[in-house]
Amino acid sequence: MSPDVRFFTPSAPIALDDLVALTGGEVVRRFEVVIARVATLAEADAEAVAFMADRKFAVALAASRAGVVLVPPSAVDLAPAAAVVIVSREPQAAWARVAAHLHPEVVLTPASADAVCEDETVVLEPGVVVGQGARIGRGTRVGANTVIGPGVQIGRDCRIATGVSISFALIGDRVKLYAGARIGEAGFGAAGTAGGPVDVPQLGRVILQDGVTVGANSCIDRGAYGDTVVGENTKIDNLVQIGHNCIIGRNCLLAAHTGISGSVTVGDNVMFGGKAGVGDHLTIGDGARVAGGAGLLADIPPGETWSGYPAKPIRQFLRESVWLARQVNRKKD
Structure with missing residues (x-):
């Protein structure tokens, strides 16, 4: 899957030598390839470049169908046999440079109301x-000074x-x-380099x-x-942050100041109290x-209901809170 062409302009495919120049890496296994897109290890095909920066993704690297993989020197032997291998000490940053080149964002050019509105x-x-x-x-009604x-694409009978x-x-x-709601801004993604962190292009929706x-x-x-x-009918309060790649289910309620880190999966009918914080790559079950x-x-x-920091099942949290209060009172006595 390539980034949505409604939001990203596809660039012309690039040959291997141009790709190497963009990444600043070194080819250690060469085939004739032409690269048209960037992708994750799991979604890459023969015309895509993917990267591995952490050995916890070694299995995904070995199974990848990417045409080119960017890997650190220690992971060369883990790369799939059919892929071109480019070694980089900063593989994610190198991938980010390729992503920015192949998938630039569509530049905003104002359109006429007649061209964008379904009817009067x-x-x-x-x-x-x-x-x-x-x-x-x-x-649909769109409020003043909205961009x-x-x-x-906005559906029918919306209120913005x-x-x-x-x-x-x-x-x-x-x-x-x-x-003041902000929908679709870039998620928080940065790659480390010798010169400091660099932004990683966010290519989703x-x-x-x-x-x-x-x-x-x-x-x-x-x-x-x-x-x-x-998901459908989920209600989000003021001043809530939902990070990139989150999947929020149907009929969920998120109270003010809730913060959900990236790649969290939330089931249906889940409730978050005010100022709840959720770490990345977690799963929260239905109800x-x-x-x-x-x-x-x-x-x-x-x-289940969880509370505290770090959060735990609420009965356990309450028992521990009561025990701690008793210990404090004993010392006072």
Whole structure:
């Protein structure tokens, strides 16, 4: 799968020598290849370049169908036999340079209302800017000074407030976005280099399904390569952060100041109390609850309620809290 052409402009494929120049690496296994895209190890094909920066992805590297792999010197023997191997001491940063070259973002060029609105029932308040290729469905109202990026698709009967920005996103029907919401900004991705960290291009999208509500000044980042998805009828309070590649289920409730790190999977009917924090790459089961102020560092099974920092099942947390209070009181006595 290549990045969505509504949001990223495909560049001409590049030959191996040009690819090596971009990466600054060294070829240790050469075949004739032409590279048209970047991809993850799991999704790469013969026209894609992928990278491995950590040995915990050794199995994924060995199974990859990438045409070219960027690896550190210690991982050359782990690379698949059919792939060109380029050695780099900074493989993720090298991959980022290739990604920026092959998949530049579509530049915002304002389009006319007639070109983007489904019919005359769409209302664009003063100062709205809509990029080329965007589409806005029947009965949707867009508040003043909102910016809708190129290629964005917005469904019917949506309510978008003032000062919202939407980019790299597909929005369903009956979605509400309150003032200052930021949908589709780049996720937090950086690669280390000898000269300091560099940004890694974020090539995915945000998908908001039907009936989603996003509160004022909340941020939902687009995926690093795949999508960030918020399921039907999920309600998000003000000042909530959802990181890249998160999958949020249906009918979830996220109270203010909740922060969800990247690549978290949340089931249906999950509730987050205010200021809940969730570490990356975790899974939260259907019907689970994360108490206000909790700091989650482990998966939650379906239906359980966790609290505290680090968060744990609430009964365990309460027992430990009672025991600790008793110890303190004993010392006072």
